[in-house]
Amino acid sequence: MKRKGLSFYFRIYCKILAQDLKSKMSYRADFIISTIGMIFTNIAGFVSFWILFRSFPSINGWSYYEILFLYGFSLVSLTPVQCLFDNNWNLRQYVYSGDFIKYCFRPINLFFYYQSEVFDIKGLGQLAFGIGTLAYSWNKLELGFTPLMLIKMVIFLITASFIMIALQNAAAATCFWIQNSFYVMDLVLKFKDYAKYPITIFSPIFRFIFTFIIPIAFIAYYPSVVILRPDAVPVLSWLSPIISCILFGLSYKFWMYSAMKYNGTGS
Amino acid sequence: MKIKKFLTLTRAGIIESLQFRLGTVVIIIGNILYLIVVYFLWKAIYSSAGTDIVNGMTFSDTLIYLVLATALFNFMEMYIVWEIGRNIQSGKIVLDLIKPMKYRQYMFWSYSGSFITNFFFTLLPTFIVVAIVTHGAIYFGINLLLFIISVIIAVSINYSIDFIVGTICLYTESIWGINIMKQVIVMLLSGVTVPIAFFPEPLKSIVYHLPFQSIYNAPLSVLLDGNPQLNTVLTTIGTQLFWCVTMIALSKLFWKVSIRKITVNGG
Amino acid sequence: MYSIEMKNVSKEFKVLNRHEGLKGSLKDLFSRDYKIIRAVDNINMNIEQGEIVGYLGPNGAGKSTTIKMMTGVLEPTSGEILVGGNVPYKNRTKNAQEIGVVFGQRSQLWWALPLIESFKILKDIYGVSDEDYNNMLTLYQSLVDIEPLLHKPVRQMSLGQRTLSDILAAFLHNPKIVFLDEPTIGLDVSMKAKIRTLIHALNKEKNTTVILTTHDMGDVDALCQRIVIIDKGKMLYDNDTMHLKNFFGSYRTLKIRIDGNLKQQTEKIKFALPDFSISADEEWISILIDEEKAKVMEVLNQLQSSYEIRDMQLEEISTEDVIKKIYEEGVE
Numbered sequence: 066m067k068r069k070g071l072s073f074y075f076r077i078y079c080k081i082l083a084q085d086l087k088s089k090m091s092y093r094a095d096f097i098i099s100t101i102g103m104i105f106t107n108i109a110g111f112v113s114f115w116i117l118f119r120s121f122p123s124i125n126g127w128s129y130y131e132i133l134f135l136y137g138f139s140l141v142s143l144t145p146v147q148c149l150f151d152n153n154w155n156l157r158q159y160v161y162s163g164d165f166i167k168y169c170f171r172p173i174n175l176f177f178y179y180q181s182e183v184f185d186i187k188g189l190g191q192l193a194f195g196i197g198t199l200a201y202s203w204n205k206l207e208l209g210f211t212p213l214m215l216i217k218m219v220i221f222l223i224t225a226s227f228i229m230i231a232l233q234n235a236a237a238a239t240c241f242w243i244q245n246s247f248y249v250m251d252l253v254l255k256f257k258d259y260a261k262y263p264i265t266i267f268s269p270i271f272r273f274i275f276t277f278i279i280p281i282a283f284i285a286y287y288p289s290v291v292i293l294r295p296d297a298v299p300v301l302s303w304l305s306p307i308i309s310c311i312l313f314g315l316s317y318k319f320w321m322y323s324a325m326k327y328n329g330t331g332s
Numbered sequence: 333m334k335i336k337k338f339l340t341l342t343r344a345g346i347i348e349s350l351q352f353r354l355g356t357v358v359i360i361i362g363n364i365l366y367l368i369v370v371y372f373l374w375k376a377i378y379s380s381a382g383t384d385i386v387n388g389m390t391f392s393d394t395l396i397y398l399v400l401a402t403a404l405f406n407f408m409e410m411y412i413v414w415e416i417g418r419n420i421q422s423g424k425i426v427l428d429l430i431k432p433m434k435y436r437q438y439m440f441w442s443y444s445g446s447f448i449t450n451f452f453f454t455l456l457p458t459f460i461v462v463a464i465v466t467h468g469a470i471y472f473g474i475n476l477l478l479f480i481i482s483v484i485i486a487v488s489i490n491y492s493i494d495f496i497v498g499t500i501c502l503y504t505e506s507i508w509g510i511n512i513m514k515q516v517i518v519m520l521l522s523g524v525t526v527p528i529a530f531f532p533e534p535l536k537s538i539v540y541h542l543p544f545q546s547i548y549n550a551p552l553s554v555l556l557d558g559n560p561q562l563n564t565v566l567t568t569i570g571t572q573l574f575w576c577v578t579m580i581a582l583s584k585l586f587w588k589v590s591i592r593k594i595t596v597n598g599g
Numbered sequence: 600m601y602s603i604e605m606k607n608v609s610k611e612f613k614v615l616n617r618h619e620g621l622k623g624s625l626k627d628l629f630s631r632d633y634k635i636i637r638a639v640d641n642i643n644m645n646i647e648q649g650e651i652v653g654y655l656g657p658n659g660a661g662k663s664t665t666i667k668m669m670t671g672v673l674e675p676t677s678g679e680i681l682v683g684g685n686v687p688y689k690n691r692t693k694n695a696q697e698i699g700v701v702f703g704q705r706s707q708l709w710w711a712l713p714l715i716e717s718f719k720i721l722k723d724i725y726g727v728s729d730e731d732y733n734n735m736l737t738l739y740q741s742l743v744d745i746e747p748l749l750h751k752p753v754r755q756m757s758l759g760q761r762t763l764s765d766i767l768a769a770f771l772h773n774p775k776i777v778f779l780d781e782p783t784i785g786l787d788v789s790m791k792a793k794i795r796t797l798i799h800a801l802n803k804e805k806n807t808t809v810i811l812t813t814h815d816m817g818d819v820d821a822l823c824q825r826i827v828i829i830d831k832g833k834m835l836y837d838n839d840t841m842h843l844k845n846f847f848g849s850y851r852t853l854k855i856r857i858d859g860n861l862k863q864q865t866e867k868i869k870f871a872l873p874d875f876s877i878s879a880d881e882e883w884i885s886i887l888i889d890e891e892k893a894k895v896m897e898v899l900n901q902l903q904s905s906y907e908i909r910d911m912q913l914e915e916i917s918t919e920d921v922i923k924k925i926y927e928e929g930v931e
Binding site for chain 1: 358359361362365366368369372373375376377379380381386504505506508509510511512513516517519520525526530531532535
């Protein structure tokens with residue numbers, strides 16, 4: 066048997082992805098309405114943000130534009146989980162109906178095969194919103210611009226993405242263990258809303274919890290501080306790329322372990 | 333014995349919601365997390381504002397409002413749009429339509445069981461905790477009775493809105509898109525996430541002329557008003573009643589027109 | 600080497616004991632009351648390359664569990680399984696390369712895509728060479744008319760077309776073993792025949808081992824040289840289809856409807872046909888005919904000479920009947 070390396074998986078991914086886009090096009094009305102829904106979500110997010118913070122020049126030492134930067138950062142870093150791992154949301158139904166079994170009969174990595182099946186283009190709209198917000202607040206904050214900053218930015222955005230992906234994988238995998246994992250997925254989805262505030266507003270206990278137990282501070286705060294306040298970067302920010310890789314690896318292991326442990330609903 | 337068949341559905345609903353043992357725990361954890369975030373966020377906002385009263389509300393007013401709004405939201409959240417949408421896609425709706433009960437009633441009573449479990453598991457405990465922690469910030473008087481009346485009307489408005497949006501699924505395949513739009517609009521304009529008192533002026537008066545504020549803002553303002561004037565109470569509940577009647581009529585009419593489409597076209 | 604080898608294979612599941620009613624549900628909220636179910640109980644069998652084996656049993660007998668173990672999805676609680684020399688659950692992906700699976704009504708094809716696109720993805724996933732792929736398509740074309748199916752999205756296909764497509768997809772990478780779970784369920788007679796012919800031809804052409812679970816004795820008659828019967832996780836029977844046939848004879852039930860008082864007529868027929876077991880319900884009189892002893896047509900002629908037959912039906916003996924008879928009489 067041939068060894069299945071990265072190039073094999075990359076080729077397969079592109080093929081399946083292209084097919085998914087083709088089939089999305091065959092449900093055009095759904096695509097348009099979902100896209101409008103996504104734009105709605107983003108606009109509403111901005112409006113609530115604006116209503117909350119418009120009358121205060123700063124909160125807990127964070128200026129309006131700094132908070133806006135965090136907000137934009139979280140939007141961009143959430144794009145990969147939205148675009149590439151959206152099939153996690155369907156996992157519960159596949160397991161419940163027993164259809165999940167069909168993914169188990171293929172001679173390729175189960176997790177890869179499952180996730181490759183859906184690419185959610187709607188996420189790209191969010192990406193555009195996020196980049197717009199980032200650029201706007203970056204400009205207003207007069208952070209300046211160097212290639213090094215751009216590299217840092219990309220690295221730490223990827224870091225933040227990995228954390229969210231890891232959280233969502235773990236949440237989705239709970240459906241192999243409990244009956245209604247929708248609530249767990251929903252809970253993790255809400256994390257992204259909590260992630261956009263600076264961790265310093267919390268008391269020390271909760272700072273600890275949101276850093277080490279439920280690591281939502283890594284979704285936007287720690288990675289973005291590297292750009293936002295380069296003079297006072299906490300050690301955890303520099304460690305966050307490593308932490309994100311570890312968490313992603315763990316979530317993958319948990320997902321696979323759960324799937325293999327899963328014994329089919331009845332029959 | 334007409335009421336009996338409704339109560340059977342309620343009972344079945346209670347049993348069903350108790351099946352998800354972990355679901356309840358997860359919801360409670362999620363709410364606690366949300367409340368922690370809300371607490372610290374608003375604390376930061378108030379301490380940055382420099383005054384004790386912002387937009388006519390003190391810190392504890394705002395907090396009580398948001399805590400109870402969350403509890404109320406969890407109490408009323410019904411996922412009706414998903415349910416109707418999925419039933420339409422799977423064709424199960426045909427089975428529901430031949431039941432000897434109006435579909436609108438059947439759906440409502442099927443969900444009524446979860447009202448009861450939600451009431452005992454989330455709304456009541458939250459209410460008691462808030463009442464104890466804030467030492468009498470909630471007045472115990474006629475306002476409690478008015479609150480209950482107001483919530484009942486709110487449930488009815490919320491259900492009608494959900495049902496109208498669910499009916500739209502008869503025309504389009506896009507459940508996700510439709511549902512997310514509804515959710516975002518209701519969340520923003522009903523005052524669940526940010527109290528309406530904080531809205532800037534033109535937006536505020538627009539929101540007061542829409543049905544959504546009758547769902548969360550109205551019951552909470554009735555409850556938190558320690559010195560209810562007949563005039564204000566009548567306006568609030570009167571507005572609610574107006575929307576309640578309008579929405580019920582609209583949802584019934586829309587359903588009647590739409591269902592003809594199914595029966596004529598054969599689904 | 601056997602194609603499939605199973606030695607003392609058992610599988611147990613742990614399930615929560617649920618209670619009835621409102622009180623019961625409240626109790627379940629805190630309950631740790633589990634029970635162990637033995638879904639598969641000490642199964643042994645060896646299957647040769649190229650055999651078509653009918654794997655039968657009532658619902659919940661443990662058929663799907665066995666198949667899930669053979670495909671590497673489930674790990675047996677105890678015992679050994681070798682599929683094409685591999686231990687399936689230890690190396691699921693390697694095993695998957697050598698097998699093809701059709702799981703009843705769950706299509707494994709891409710719902711919104713034309714069949715040919717699904718084939719192309721599968722070709723890449725299984726690493727099928729262009730040459731083998733084209734040969735396979737040519738073979739398919741010679742067996743069934745696939746041209747109109749290839750460009751049709753799967754979601755627009757009829758159930759029969761979808762099943763056919765799923766079977767073709769399962770054979771595409773020329774696996775050594777194909778598992779077919781209820782391939783003819785819900786199909787009409789002509790489609791059933793078409794599917795059976797296809798399976799038979801592919802098996803002959805490629806010498807593929809086929810494991811077929813079904814409720815339809817027609818599938819067994821048309822395809823299987825060998826039958827394995829399982830009930831409540833235990834193996835009841837494993838032998839030639841012919842052997843089972845000989846043992847039971849070839850029973851069929853002739854049902855007729857005639858005018859007049861049903862009870863009286865039944866008595867009369869019992870008297871006229873003393874060798875047969877005869878029973879009656881509100882409408883029909885059933886005559887169990889052993890075709891080794893008498894032809895159905897002869898019986899029918901005999902009856903027709905004395906009675907006005909308004910309606911008649913002929914029923915095959917069902918898997919359920921076979922299992923009932925095995926329980927009652929045993930098999931040598």
